[in-house]
Amino acid sequence: MKYNEFIELMEEIAPTEAYKEIDNSGPQIVSGAEDVRTVLVCLEINMDVLKEAEEKGADMIVTHHPLIFTPEQCIDYSDFPGRYIHECVRKGISVYSAHLSFDFADKGNNTYLAYLLGLTYVEPGSLEDEYRGFFEKPMRFGEAVRHVEEALDLPENYVRCVDGGKEEIRTVGICTGAGGGCIPKAVKHGCDLFVTGDLKLHEAQYAKACGLSVIDAGHYGTEKIFVENMAHQIYAKAADKGLDIDVIMAEANTNPYTL
Secondary structure, eight states: OBHHHHHHHHHHHSOOGGGTTTOOOEEEEOOOOSBOOEEEEESSOOHHHHHHHHHTTOSEEEESSOSOSSOOSOOOTTSTTHHHHHHHHHHTOEEEEOSHHHHTSTTSHHHHHHHHTTOEEEEOOOSSSOEEEEEEEEEOHHHHHHHHHHHTTOOTTOSEEEOOOOSOEEEEEEEEEEOGGGHHHHHHTTOSEEEEESOOHHHHHHHHHTTOEEEEOOHHHHHTTHHHHHHHHHHHHHHHTTOOOEEEEOOSOOOOSOO
16 A cells, blocks of 8 residues: 555545644654555554564554654653663654544544444544443443443453442443543533543542542543454555555553553
């Protein structure tokens, strides 16, 4: 597949135009190669990911979290992200990031989380508004916690929880990553439960005071699903176009926390 064809394919999966002023989705490192033959998909880049990419012959890495968030004034090999940028350039590996563009894409992170949780009648969200849907059958709070843990394949006791006190949970708001800012909207829209990551103390206090249950499954825990979702979409989109490409789901661990 030609490099330009790959960029066009990614724009079809996760259009970047609406987020150009506030995010850095799109090409991050361009190695100069005319063709993209093997793509490694990961949540974000670390040295283990770069080692895996080299071992598996990847010439393109697709991430969710951008390697470069803001303009770099100095590329310093001894610092982050300079070390990773240097390694990508040295190895001839290009990098493409689909961040906010994929969070809110038609088949992006939030839509996929809703699918994994088995939510029905899902209403799309935005930067300021949560996605929301419904459990087919109401659950008690403890049942909902176990359901989220199993749906996201999380270790036992990985999540942090706020019990809003409702006997049954049916309406569920979601926001992958750090979505605590959407809690007031989730309350306003009558959600019984909100699933997100990186919950702050004052956000948890507000939710509890309003009777909203919250499951904080972690930023990593709610977005590691990016890898399988994006990999499948790239492969399917390329196949539909008759384009030849190998797509690999990274096995390297990018969770910075020790369990």
